[in-house]
Amino acid sequence: xxxxxxxxxxxxxxxxxxxxxxxxxxxxxxxxxxxxxxxxxxxxxxxxxxxxxxxxxxxxxxxxxxxxxxxxxxxxxxxxxxxxxxxxxxxxxxxxxxxxxxxxxxxxxxxxxxxxxxxxxxxxxxxxxxxxxxxxxxxxxxxxxxxxxxxxxxxxxxxxxxxxxxxxxxxxxxxxxxxxxxxxxxxxxxxxxxxxxxxxxxxxxxxxxxxxxxxxxxxxxxxxxxxxxxxxxxxxxxxxxxxxxxxxxxxxxxxxxxxxxxxxxxxxxxxxxxxxxxxxxxxxxxxxxxxxxxxxxxx
Amino acid sequence: xxxxxxxxxxxxxxxxxxxxxxxxxxxxxxxxxxxxxxxxxxxxxxxxxxxxxxxxxxxxxxxxxxxxxxxxxxxxxxxxxxxxxxxxxxxxxxxxxxxxxxxxxxxxxxxxxxxxxxxxxxxxxxxxxxxxxxxxxxxxxxxxxxxxxxxxxxxxxxxxxxxxxxxxxxxxxxxxxxxxxxxxxxxxxxxxxxxxxxxxxxxxxxxxxxxxxxxxxxxxxxxxxxxxxxxxxxxxxxxxxxxxxxxxxxxxxxxxxxxxxxxxxxxxxxxxxxxxxxxxxxxxxxxxxxxxxxxxxxxxxxxxxxxxxxxxxxxxxxxxxxxxxxxxxxxxxxxx
Numbered sequence: 271x272x273x274x275x276x277x278x279x280x281x282x283x284x285x286x287x288x289x290x291x292x293x294x295x296x297x298x299x300x301x302x303x304x305x306x307x308x309x310x311x312x313x314x315x316x317x318x319x320x321x322x323x324x325x326x327x328x329x330x331x332x333x334x335x336x337x338x339x340x341x342x343x344x345x346x347x348x349x350x351x352x353x354x355x356x357x358x359x360x361x362x363x364x365x366x367x368x369x370x371x372x373x374x375x376x377x378x379x380x381x382x383x384x385x386x387x388x389x390x391x392x393x394x395x396x397x398x399x400x401x402x403x404x405x406x407x408x409x410x411x412x413x414x415x416x417x418x419x420x421x422x423x424x425x426x427x428x429x430x431x432x433x434x435x436x437x438x439x440x441x442x443x444x445x446x447x448x449x450x451x452x453x454x455x456x457x458x459x460x461x462x463x464x465x466x467x468x469x470x471x472x473x474x475x476x477x478x479x480x481x482x483x484x485x486x487x488x489x490x491x492x493x494x495x496x497x498x499x500x501x502x503x504x505x506x507x508x509x510x511x512x513x514x515x516x517x518x519x520x521x522x523x524x525x526x527x528x529x530x531x532x533x534x535x536x537x538x539x540x541x542x543x544x545x546x547x548x549x550x551x552x553x554x555x556x557x558x559x560x561x562x563x564x565x566x567x568x569x
Numbered sequence: 570x571x572x573x574x575x576x577x578x579x580x581x582x583x584x585x586x587x588x589x590x591x592x593x594x595x596x597x598x599x600x601x602x603x604x605x606x607x608x609x610x611x612x613x614x615x616x617x618x619x620x621x622x623x624x625x626x627x628x629x630x631x632x633x634x635x636x637x638x639x640x641x642x643x644x645x646x647x648x649x650x651x652x653x654x655x656x657x658x659x660x661x662x663x664x665x666x667x668x669x670x671x672x673x674x675x676x677x678x679x680x681x682x683x684x685x686x687x688x689x690x691x692x693x694x695x696x697x698x699x700x701x702x703x704x705x706x707x708x709x710x711x712x713x714x715x716x717x718x719x720x721x722x723x724x725x726x727x728x729x730x731x732x733x734x735x736x737x738x739x740x741x742x743x744x745x746x747x748x749x750x751x752x753x754x755x756x757x758x759x760x761x762x763x764x765x766x767x768x769x770x771x772x773x774x775x776x777x778x779x780x781x782x783x784x785x786x787x788x789x790x791x792x793x794x795x796x797x798x799x800x801x802x803x804x805x806x807x808x809x810x811x812x813x814x815x816x817x818x819x820x821x822x823x824x825x826x827x828x829x830x831x832x833x834x835x836x837x838x839x840x841x842x843x844x845x846x847x848x849x850x851x852x853x854x855x856x857x858x859x860x861x862x863x864x865x866x867x868x869x870x871x872x873x874x875x876x877x878x879x880x881x882x883x884x885x886x887x888x889x890x891x892x893x894x895x896x897x898x899x900x901x902x903x904x905x
Contacts, residue, residue, distance in 0.1 A: 285790040286691020290699065293684035293765065296755020301706055304717035311716055323720055368611070376604060384891045385612045390812075391887045392619075392880055394819035396839040400876055401618075458614050511708075518710045519822070527712045528825075537716045544713040551710065 312541035323537075332542035343543055346522045351550060354517045357457070360450050361513050362506065365461040369468035370498065390462035395519065460516065464509045471505040472498065503566045510558055514551065523547050619884075626650055626874040633866050653874040656848050657837055663882065666818065666834045669746055673753040674814045677764065678806060680756035685768020685805075686794055690780070700769075707762035711822060719826060722748045748827040749817075759816050759823065764809045771805040772798065811894055815883060838879045845871045 314325040336343050434444045483493040531540035629644035688700050725742045742748050752758045783793040821835050845868045
C-alpha cells in the first residue's frame with residue numbers, strides 16, 4: 271500500500287483517465303481503427319470471404335474510378351456541396367434573426383419557442399421519405415398546385431422577381447432570395463439547433479451593455495450591429511460548422527456511398543468515395559473556419 | 570454627462586415631449602404587430618403539416634374527394650388509425666423501439682457524462698490532444714466509418730479472444746442490438762462528440778469548491794461524481810437525453826446498417842408506402858394475388874396516418890419536457 275502511494279497530481283491524472291476510459295476504448299476500437307481500415311479499404315479491392323474479407327492492393331484505382339468512371343458520383347458531389355454552400359448562409363441568417371426575435375419579451379413567447387424547436391424533434395429522413403408518398407404531397411404539394419393552376423402560381427414567383435429586379439437588385443441576389451422563399455419550410459425545419467445555440471448566446475450578453483448603449487443614444491439597429499453581433503460572432507463559427515456537418519446526414523452523397531457498398535458490394539469504391547467526400551468537406555470547413563475566425567470577436 | 574442630460578430635459582418644451590412619446594408608442598405598436606405577424610407566420614409553416622396530418626388521420630375515405638372540406642372532416646372515423654396501426658404492427662413495434670432507444674440513450678448519457686467530466690476537471694498527459702480527437706469524431710462523416718464498422722460487427726472479436734477460445738472467426742452481431750449498445754456505452758454513438766462537449770462545458774462552469782469539500786470529507790472520485798456533480802447537472806442531462814433519444818429514435822443510418830431486419834419505427838416508416846400498397850388490399854379482404862390495387866389516395870392517407878403514429882411519442886415527450894428543455898439549454902448548454 272505504502273509503495274503504491276502516488277502524488278496527488280498523478281492520482282488525479284489516473285482518476286481522469288478512468289473517467290474518460292469508456293470513451294477512450296470506444297475511440298480506439300470503434301473510431302480510430304475503422305478510420306485507418308477505411309483508408310486501407312479505399313486503396314484495395316475488398317471481397318467478402320466467409321468469416322472475414324480479402325484485400326487486394328490496387329493503389330489509387332478506386333479514387334480514379336469514383337471520379338472518372340462512376341456515372342453520377344462527381345455530379346452528386348458537386349451538387350451537394352453547392353447546395354450546402356447555398357443553404358448555410360440562409361440557415362444562419364434565419365436562425366440568428368429568429369433567435370433575436372425569440373429573445374425579446376412578448377406575450378406567448380414560451381409557446382413560440384416550443385413551436386420553433388419542434389422541427390428539432392421531428393426532423394427525420396425516414397419521415398421525409400415516407401412523406402413524399404403521403405396524401406399531403408399527393409394533393410397539396412407546391413408543384414401540384416402549380417400544375418393544376420398553371421398561370422397563377424408561376425405568376426406569383428415571376429412577380430416577385432420582377433418587383434425585386436425593378437428595385438435594382440442584381441439578378442444573382444434576386445435568384446437567391448426567390449430560392450430562399452421557395453424553400454422556407456426546409457430552412458425553418460433545419461435551423462432548430464442553430465436557433466437554440468444563438469438563443470443561448472444572446473442570453474449570455476449582459477443586459478447592462480444595452481442599457482449603456484441606450485443611454486448613449488444608440489438606435490436598436492446600431493446596438494444590434496455594435497453589441498449583439500460581435501457578442502454572438504464566436505457562435506456564428508460554431509453554427510456554420512454545425513450546419514455544414516448536419517448537411518451530411520441524408521445527403522445524396524451519403525446515399526450513393528451506402529448504395530455502392532451494400533447494393534453493388536463494391537466496398538473499396540465506397541470507401542474511396544467517402545474519403546473524397548470527407549476531404550471535400552474538410553477543405554470547406556478549413557476554408558470557412560479560417561475566413562471566419564479572423565473576423566470573430568472574442569472577449 | 571449626467572448634468573447635460575438633465576439640462577436638455579429642462580430645455581425641451583412640453584409639447585414636443587408629448588409628440589415624441591406618441592411617436593415612440595406608435596412605432597412600438599407597429600413593431601410588435603410586425604413581430605407577431607412573423608412569429609405566427611413561421612409557427613404556421615412549422616405546424617401546418619402536422620395539423621394536416623392530424624386532420625387526415627380522422628378523415629373518412631369519402632372526405633378525400635370532397636373539395637369543400639378544409640381541415641375539419643365531415644365524417645369522423647378512427648378507421649385510418651386502426652388500419653395504419655395494423656399495417657405497421659404498431660404496438661409491439663413501439664414497445665420494441667422505446668426499449669431499444671431508452672437503453673441506448675441512458676448508456677450514451679452515462680458514458681458521455683463521464684467523459685465530459687473527465688475532460689473538464691482532470692489534467693493528464695495528452696488531455697488536450699484527446700479532446701481535440703473528440704472534436705474530430707464530430708467532424709468525420711459517419712459514412713467514412715460505415716464499411717469497416719459493418720465488417721467489424723459482422724465478425725466481432727475483441728483482441729482475437731473469441732478466435733482464441735472457440736476457433737471461430739468472431740461473432741456476428743449484425744441484426745442484434747449489440748452494435749448500437751456497444752457504441753453507446755463507449756460514448757461513440759450518434760453525435761456523442763457533441764454530448765461530451767456539452768457536458769464538458771457545463772462541468773467547467775461548476776465551482777471547484779464543491780468537489781474539494783467532498784474530497785476532504787473522504788468521498789472518492791466516482792462517489793463525488795455520482796453524488797455531487799451529476800445531481801447538479803440536471804440541465805445538460807435533460808438536453809443530452811432528449812437529443813439522444815430523439816436522434817436515436819429518428820435514426821435510419823445506423824439502424825439500417827447494423828440491424829436492417831429489426832423492428833424499429835424509423836426503419837418501418839421508411840418502408841411504409843410500399844407496405845401500405847401491399848397490405849391494404851389484403852386487409853380489405855382481397856387475396857394477395859388478386860391483382861387488386863388500393864386507391865392511391867387512400868394509401869397515401871394511411872401513410873400520413875402512419876407517420877403521425879410514428880412521431881406521436883416524440884411529440885408527447887416534447888410536450889412534457891419542452892419548457893424544461895428550452896430553459897436548460899439557455900442556462901447551461903451549448904455555449905462556452
